[in-house]
Amino acid sequence: MKLTGAQILIKMIKSQGVDTIFGYPGGATIDIHDELARHPDLRHILVRHEQGAVHAADGYSRAHDCVGVALVTSGPGATNTVTGIASAHTDSIPMVVFTGQVPTALIGNDAFQEVDIVGITRPCTKHNYLVKDPNKLAATIQEAFHIARSGRPGPVLVDLPKDILQAQIEFEMPKETALRSYKPNYTPNKKQLAKAVTMLKEAKRPVIFAGGGVILSRASKELTSIAKLAKIPVTGSLMGLGAFPGSHSLWLGMLGMHGTFRANMSIGTSDLIIAAGVRFDDRVTGNVKKFAPNAKIIQIDIDPTSIHKNIPVQCPIVGDCKTALAGILDLMEKEDPKDLTIDRGPWLDQIAQWKHTTPLKYEQGPEVIKPQFVVEKLYEATEGKAIITTEVGQNQMWAAQFYHFDKPNHFITSGGLGVMGFGLPAAIGAKAACPDKMVVDIAGDGSIQMNIQELMTAIESKLDVKIVILNNRFLGMVRQWQEFFYDKAYASTNMENAPDFVLLAQAYGAKGFRCDDPAKVEQTLKLGLETPGTVIMEFLVEREESVYPMVPAGGAITEMLLV
Amino acid sequence: MKTNRYLLSILVDDEPGVLSRIAGLFSGRGFNIDSLSVATTADPNVSRITMVTNCDAQIIEQIKKHLHKLINVITVNDLTEKKYVERQLALIKVHAKPEKRAEILRIVDIFRCKIVHIGHSHYIIEMSGNNEKHEAFISLLQPMGIVEIASTGSIALARENGK
Numbered sequence A: 001m002k003l004t005g006a007q008i009l010i011k012m013i014k015s016q017g018v019d020t021i022f023g024y025p026g027g028a029t030i031d032i033h034d035e036l037a038r039h040p041d042l043r044h045i046l047v048r049h050e051q052g053a054v055h056a057a058d059g060y061s062r063a064h065d066c067v068g069v070a071l072v073t074s075g076p077g078a079t080n081t082v083t084g085i086a087s088a089h090t091d092s093i094p095m096v097v098f099t100g101q102v103p104t105a106l107i108g109n110d111a112f113q114e115v116d117i118v119g120i121t122r123p124c125t126k127h128n129y130l131v132k133d134p135n136k137l138a139a140t141i142q143e144a145f146h147i148a149r150s151g152r153p154g155p156v157l158v159d160l161p162k163d164i165l166q167a168q169i170e171f172e173m174p175k176e177t178a179l180r181s182y183k184p185n186y187t188p189n190k191k192q193l194a195k196a197v198t199m200l201k202e203a204k205r206p207v208i209f210a211g212g213g214v215i216l217s218r219a220s221k222e223l224t225s226i227a228k229l230a231k232i233p234v235t236g237s238l239m240g241l242g243a244f245p246g247s248h249s250l251w252l253g254m255l256g257m258h259g260t261f262r263a264n265m266s267i268g269t270s271d272l273i274i275a276a277g278v279r280f281d282d283r284v285t286g287n288v289k290k291f292a293p294n295a296k297i298i299q300i301d302i303d304p305t306s307i308h309k310n311i312p313v314q315c316p317i318v319g320d321c322k323t324a325l326a327g328i329l330d331l332m333e334k335e336d337p338k339d340l341t342i343d344r345g346p347w348l349d350q351i352a353q354w355k356h357t358t359p360l361k362y363e364q365g366p367e368v369i370k371p372q373f374v375v376e377k378l379y380e381a382t383e384g385k386a387i388i389t390t391e392v393g394q395n396q397m398w399a400a401q402f403y404h405f406d407k408p409n410h411f412i413t414s415g416g417l418g419v420m421g422f423g424l425p426a427a428i429g430a431k432a433a434c435p436d437k438m439v440v441d442i443a444g445d446g447s448i449q450m451n452i453q454e455l456m457t458a459i460e461s462k463l464d465v466k467i468v469i470l471n472n473r474f475l476g477m478v479r480q481w482q483e484f485f486y487d488k489a490y491a492s493t494n495m496e497n498a499p500d501f502v503l504l505a506q507a508y509g510a511k512g513f514r515c516d517d518p519a520k521v522e523q524t525l526k527l528g529l530e531t532p533g534t535v536i537m538e539f540l541v542e543r544e545e546s547v548y549p550m551v552p553a554g555g556a557i558t559e560m561l562l563v
Numbered sequence B: 001m002k003t004n005r006y007l008l009s010i011l012v013d014d015e016p017g018v019l020s021r022i023a024g025l026f027s028g029r030g031f032n033i034d035s036l037s038v039a040t041t042a043d044p045n046v047s048r049i050t051m052v053t054n055c056d057a058q059i060i061e062q063i064k065k066h067l068h069k070l071i072n073v074i075t076v077n078d079l080t081e082k083k084y085v086e087r088q089l090a091l092i093k094v095h096a097k098p099e100k101r102a103e104i105l106r107i108v109d110i111f112r113c114k115i116v117h118i119g120h121s122h123y124i125i126e127m128s129g130n131n132e133k134h135e136a137f138i139s140l141l142q143p144m145g146i147v148e149i150a151s152t153g154s155i156a157l158a159r160e161n162g163k
């Protein structure tokens, strides 16, 4: 059977179980869109900016636990994806991005809308391809999906010259991908698992530190069982929120620069850290020399480069988090439960005391709305069940601190790269993946303006998202640093010149509500969440509120600014 | 930290862009490459990259892991602590003043090198050997006046099979 390249592309995408892609057309990809129109079973969501397509694919991937797909044209279409790809790369999100390219005969000629996108994205993709032979198209696409989802997941880019898309070739389903140079190791070393259990039995002050890898490997259940069985308190990185139930008494809250007092103190005092699917980012460790000075560390990661990178580890376990944690749990279940919880009482008491003396706190007065209050009320109004995406800055940290995630795949944020403008398109992607769930973007007034055009996507594609803008009329997080470290010189962070967000919502055909009264926060949330369609809820909040605790960059995480 | 000279022998898929992936890995992470040599192997789909780098023990571990992580890298063999044969090829253009010619010839002879060009005022010498021989040879020729040097990176093979 002869097929065109474009037909093969769509056939292969479908063969990977994908039913939704996010894209934006151009000259180099007309053939694909032309063909797509004949495939109602492969939903194409037309974004309004290619960056939005990639973040939406990211949100889709995380909410649905699958590979996200974006499709864009050559040149500017391709370069517009770079931020989104880099974000997915840092957060290890499985994704395949297809870019159009000028015809192979023109490559290297500085042709119209030609860029070397494979060269540009080499350092921010897991792998990438330029397809030069139509006979290799199908196998390459299959390989791209395989690489994106296996091992430590990540974005893969496939560059598709126009003549390849137009070529007519005999199609054959490729054989299963087998790469001699890429065989991720899923199976952890048994001796290391046993060593981990021995270390655990000797520990008096253990802490589990869960990261995005736990969510990516679907290991929440195993992790939670281990914590409960041995009464080990659990903290998480920003990417790990939801890996362990946020409402459980063993949950310590987030770790790091804006971590809770008890999480940071626990790590500082701990004698054993079980780190699963984390890479010890500098926002988590603070000063590495002073990180967890008393602790031995067990680190589980599928990616050997994450181990020993910046923190010395006494028990490295290379392998899939789920398999490794299941293995550890198995061994633990063979032990006498008493041996697993020696001296746990004083440790848990100490933690309870930290929680009691120094909780996350803010004071809501009668006059001005506190941003934390809005997040807390949103948590109540949604019963903690919404999928939350965030923008970047203070809004993101307050979301992480005051919304408690009981399940994985419900908190979607640009963790490693911190991309302002991520939350709205990611929310659209999450809604496309989970149409029955409430999806809320917790936004800042600065960030929301970075991809505001995606409101149109949400409305056109009937992907109802709720946007809660914590409007402090500042680039708040940068302002906070200026307040603490630059003598309150608020250079370039004032955002008082802003659009009227309510009118803006209306201009796009969405609904908009504004609230500036603490007494009306709950009411506004209720109204906004219950109003059908895409809704902006704008809360005028305390302008100079700061995120606490804060560990100044380069400090030990136990040295926190508390008020 | 103490740095060492490490010699890596890397087998990669012979595909366009592989070298830039490796070079990009080093530049992007601030690792150094001291020398690099690339050529195909008996298998036309596989190239061997021989790389020399100076760094400390922790960095070389990271380098090896990162190299391994590249999709097109098949194996990374650290020859440093193993038995291996190493060669570098160099062409050295040296001033050949009449009163120095006998000495140059003697050095060339001792090092079992070859004179591959004789000009009016200079010789070009071909030398092959491991890194140490290379350095020793150059330092002996230095007083004669070296005009220029072209040198390949190291190539190396493990002495034993399999590893």
Ligand SMILES: Cc1ncc(C[n+]2csc(CCOP(=O)(O)OP(=O)(O)O)c2C)c(N)n1
Binding pocket: A391, A392, A393, A394, A395, A396, A418, A419, A420, A421, A443, A444, A445, A446, A447, A448, A470, A472, A474, A475, A476, A477, A478
């Ligand atoms: C694309 C991008 N540009 C710049 C930054 C730097 N930055 C980090 S937080 C922040 C302020 C964000 O302001 P806003 O969205 O209003 O959030 P707030 O901190 O006020 O809640 C800025 C500018 C960034 N993270 N991303």
Ligand SMILES: [Mg+2]
Binding pocket: A444, A445, A446, A470, A471, A472, A473, A474, A475, A476
């Ligand atoms: Mg703001």
